[in-house]
Amino acid sequence: MVLPFKKSVEIAVKSIKSRFFRTLITTMSLILAISFYAYIKVNLDIISSIAASHDTAAIQKLSLQGIEVPEEGRALGMSPQERWILFLSLLVCVVGIVNTQLMAVADRFREIGTMKCLGALDRFILRLFLIEAVLQGLIGSALGGVAGAFIAFFGALIKFGSSVIGLMSLNQILTSVLSAVVLGCLLSVLGVLYPALLAAMMQPVEAMRGRD
Amino acid sequence: MNQSTSIVRVSGVMKDFTMGKTIVQVLKGIDLDIKAGEYVSIMGPSGSGKTTLFNMIGGLDKPSSGSVFIDEIDISQLDAYELAWLRCRKIGYIFQTFNIIQVMTALENVTLPMVFAGIPDDEARERGMDLLDLVGLKKRFLHKPFELSGGQQQRVAIARALANAPAIILADEPTGNLDLTTGEEIIKLLKMLSREKGVTIISATHDLKMLNVSDRVIWISDGKIEKIEKREELSISLGQIGEK
Numbered sequence: 001m002v003l004p005f006k007k008s009v010e011i012a013v014k015s016i017k018s019r020f021f022r023t024l025i026t027t028m029s030l031i032l033a034i035s036f037y038a039y040i041k042v043n044l045d046i047i048s049s050i051a052a053s054h055d056t057a058a059i060q061k062l063s064l065q066g067i068e069v070p071e072e073g074r075a076l077g078m079s080p081q082e083r084w085i086l087f088l089s090l091l092v093c094v095v096g097i098v099n100t101q102l103m104a105v106a107d108r109f110r111e112i113g114t115m116k117c118l119g120a121l122d123r124f125i126l127r128l129f130l131i132e133a134v135l136q137g138l139i140g141s142a143l144g145g146v147a148g149a150f151i152a153f154f155g156a157l158i159k160f161g162s163s164v165i166g167l168m169s170l171n172q173i174l175t176s177v178l179s180a181v182v183l184g185c186l187l188s189v190l191g192v193l194y195p196a197l198l199a200a201m202m203q204p205v206e207a208m209r210g211r212d
Numbered sequence: 213m214n215q216s217t218s219i220v221r222v223s224g225v226m227k228d229f230t231m232g233k234t235i236v237q238v239l240k241g242i243d244l245d246i247k248a249g250e251y252v253s254i255m256g257p258s259g260s261g262k263t264t265l266f267n268m269i270g271g272l273d274k275p276s277s278g279s280v281f282i283d284e285i286d287i288s289q290l291d292a293y294e295l296a297w298l299r300c301r302k303i304g305y306i307f308q309t310f311n312i313i314q315v316m317t318a319l320e321n322v323t324l325p326m327v328f329a330g331i332p333d334d335e336a337r338e339r340g341m342d343l344l345d346l347v348g349l350k351k352r353f354l355h356k357p358f359e360l361s362g363g364q365q366q367r368v369a370i371a372r373a374l375a376n377a378p379a380i381i382l383a384d385e386p387t388g389n390l391d392l393t394t395g396e397e398i399i400k401l402l403k404m405l406s407r408e409k410g411v412t413i414i415s416a417t418h419d420l421k422m423l424n425v426s427d428r429v430i431w432i433s434d435g436k437i438e439k440i441e442k443r444e445e446l447s448i449s450l451g452q453i454g455e456k
Contacts, residue, residue, distance in 0.1 A: 001296050002330045011316075018315040114311040117272070118372070119300020119328040121293065204299075205272040 003124040012131040019104070023136060026100040030140035031147070033093035034184040038148025040078065040086055041176035046156045046168055048076040053167045061160050090187060097191025101133075105199045116204035129196035133188045141184020145177040219379060219412050220246040220269055224278035227264055238264045240435040241278070246414060248379065251406045251425060254416045256432035263384060265432065266416040270303055270382045271295050282380070300328050304373025304411075308385035310365040312357040318344060318368045319353040325375040343371040347401060363394035370401060374411075381405070383415035387422070399425055 016023050050058045051069045062069055070076050078086070105112075112125055153173075156164050222244035229236045238261045246252050256262045267273040268280050271287045279286045282302060290298065299305075312321050319340050326336035344350045347367040349360075357365055366386060373381050383402065387395030403425040406413045415422060423429060423446055431438040 001293065001300060001328055003328060007327055014315045110309070110311055111313050111315075114307075114313060115324070116296070117270075117299055117305045117311075118325040118375075119296045121296050124328075203272070205267050 001119055001121055003120070003127070008124070008127050008131055012128055012135060015128070016132055016135060022100065022104055022107075026097055026104075027136050027140035027143075029093045029096035029100075030137065030184055030188055031144040033089045033187070034141040034144030034180050035148035035151070036089050036144075037086060037183060038145040038177055038180040039152045040082060040148075041180065042149045042152035042173050043155065044076060044078065045172045045176055046152060046164065049167050049169050049172070050160065050164065051076055055163070055167060058160055058163060058167065065159060090183075094187050094191045097188060098194060101129075101192045101195035102198075105129075105195045108199070109202070112199050112202060113204045116202075122200040126196050126200040129192055129199060130189060133192035133196070134185055137185035137188030138181065140188065141181045144184060145180035148180065149173060149177050217248050218245045219248040219283060220244070220414065221281040221284070222265075222269065222278070223281070225265070225268055225275040225280060226277045227261075227268065227273070228276045238435050239268070239275070242432075242435075242437055244430065244437070246412060248412055249406065249410045251403065251413045251427045252415070253422045253426040253429045254414065254432060255418060255422075255429055256438075257418065260432045261435040262416040262432050266382060266384050266414070269414060270305060271298055296328075300325055301376045302378055302380060304375070304378040304381045306366070306369050306373050306381060306383040306386045308388040310357075310362070310369050310389070312360075312365050312368055312372075314357050317354050317356055318349060318360065318371075321357075321368055322371045322375055325372065329376050331376075340371075340375070343374055344368070346374075347371045361394075362390050363397060366390060366394075366398050367401070370398070370405075374405070374409075377409075378411065380412045380414065383413065383417075385417055385419070386415060387417065387419045392421075395419060396421055 047062065047067060050062055053059070059069055115125065153168075156168075222242050225239055225242045226237070227239040229238055242265060254262045254265060264273065268275050269282075271280070271282070271290070274288050279288055281287070282298065287295070287298065312318075313324070316324070319337070322340040322343055323336040326339065331339070341350060341353060344353050347370055349364060349367050349371070352360065352364065357368070360368065370381075381402070386402070387398055390398060399419075399421055402413055402415070405411050415426075423443075426446075427443055429441045429443075429446060431441070
């Protein structure tokens with residue numbers, strides 16, 4: 001019994017396409033949470049680049065914004081409140097994903113059962129759900145990451161003026177966006193794990209018994 | 213195919229379901245022997261246990277006691293992988309609700325069991341088209357289920373059931389969701405398959421149209437076999453049903 005990886009991806013893509021709105025809802029919570037994460041990270045990147053620069057005018061603007069410039073050699077970190085809000089938003093996002101994915105599984109009881117009747121093993125079903133989650137995670141967090149970075153960038157432009165562009169480290173920002181994408185994929189997979197296991201372990205007869 | 217070998221043998225099968233604190237005995241000891249190439253209908257009123265029996269034969273559910281043998285192999289002894297193999301290669305399922313996978317086209321539905329069986333894409337495609345041709349839907353291979361009528365969907369399901377040339381086709385109320393004429397067409401198609409391909413067809417039904425084509429009819433009532441009739445004996449009992 002086999003399900004080649006290429007075929008699994010093909011089926012997963014098909015399934016995402018034809019359930020576009022459900023996918024959109026699942027992905028939306030991811031986009032929001034990840035864009036928030038990326039915003040905070042990139043904002044921090046920009047502020048620390050300003051603080052590390054010797055541009056006195058820009059550093060003065062930082063103080064005017066109420067941001068404390070750390071002493072030389074000390075990194076600028078998130079405040080405890082920021083960390084707490086970020087943690088909460090990511091938590092809410094995962095709970096949201098679990099919720100929509102559970103609904104998706106319930107919706108697809110019949111499909112899963114049919115596949116099992118046709119010879120699908122538990123791990124095929126698990127793999128299909130995981131691939132879907134990774135794809136949704138990639139798309140959602142890429143959108144979220146880029147959106148968050150842009151908001152942070154334009155925010156900085158407004159607050160500190162165009163001189164800030166020269167001070168930013170593009171590398172640092174890209175790393176932050178990339179970390180947001182990786183985090184998003186992890187959250188997406190984490191959220192689908194329980195629903196997918198539930199789907200994979202379902203007996204085909206239970207699936208058949210479930211009405212439309 | 214050798215007519216005398218039994219392909220499905222059910223021996224002392226009982227099945228209990230626990231509903232809260234009460235135990236409901238759905239099957240109360242069923243013994244059955246089905247020969248290769250036979251067309252068998254399992255008849256009985258709703259709640260008589262025919263779907264449960266059907267699930268046991270299909271390896272979709274395990275009996276509480278007793279055994280089901282397919283090709284003389286006790287299927288309760290099989291592990292998950294072997295059961296999946298059995299469902300993929302040995303048995304084709306047809307359901308009352310068609311159960312065509314909504315996100316796939318007719319051809320993709322038909323070739324899915326071949327993918328699981330490890331058949332290369334080109335060969336699967338070719339065989340899939342042949343099967344769709346056999347059920348009269350060759351031109352609609354790219355259609356999605358919602359673009360097909362009920363009868364057409366059931367035809368796709370039949371083509372899919374035949375994908376890996378199974379020895380047995382299990383049909384649970386295959387005409388239950390179809391109108392009279394379409395149902396008749398599906399029955400004719402099943403009969404043709406049993407005659408030409410030598411596939412054993414076991415169908416749980418309460419569609420009396422099924423009786424004309426069945427080699428044997430097994431009447432189930434209250435979890436037990438009430439009687440088993442051969443086709444030649446049927447006309448008389450049909451009359452009795454009419455009088456009821």
